Amino acid sequence: MTAPAAAAQPEALPNVPYELFAKLDLRVATVVRAEPHPNADKLLKLTLDDGTPTGRQVCAGIKAWYAPEQLVGRQVVIVANLEPRMLRGEVSQGMVLAASDLREGAAPAADAKPGADLRDVIVVTVEKPVKPGSKVS
Numbered sequence: 001m002t003a004p005a006a007a008a009q010p011e012a013l014p015n016v017p018y019e020l021f022a023k024l025d026l027r028v029a030t031v032v033r034a035e036p037h038p039n040a041d042k043l044l045k046l047t048l049d050d051g052t053p054t055g056r057q058v059c060a061g062i063k064a065w066y067a068p069e070q071l072v073g074r075q076v077v078i079v080a081n082l083e084p085r086m087l088r089g090e091v092s093q094g095m096v097l098a099a100s101d102l103r104e105g106a107a108p109a110a111d112a113k114p115g116a117d118l119r120d121v122i123v124v125t126v127e128k129p130v131k132p133g134s135k136v137s
Contacts, residue, residue, distance in 0.1 A: 025081035026136035034068035039088040051133015059092040065121040077124040097124040
């Protein structure tokens with residue numbers, strides 16, 4: 001009888017000082033609009049109400065897991081103080097947090113890239129509605 005294969009453990013990253021973690025500004029934002037990114041197959045372009053007068057735009061690599069209409073109206077957790085970046089011609093002013101997990105029973109195809117189509121991605125949301133811009137701690 002052979003022993004069952006051990007469950008894959010996530011790779012541990014080095015500890016960071018609390019002061020470094022405290023520099024992250026995690027906030028709740030409501031998705032006001034979601035659409036496919038015009039120049040990228042894997043990205044969605046999200047317009048967010050983050051509690052500021054103008055809101056913000058974030059590009060998120062979640063198109064394979066979410067249709068745009070599934071996100072509109074949902075509250076997500078964002079990194080609000082990430083430096084803006086141009087992603088394929090569109091500005092992204094933050095990052096939507098998401099968890100990823102291996103799909104149950106997933107096995108890679110012989111010619112698949114490592115990790116291809118083996119995981120589910122779940123956007124981090126809040127349990128009950130809160131005011132956009134609420135701090136996450």
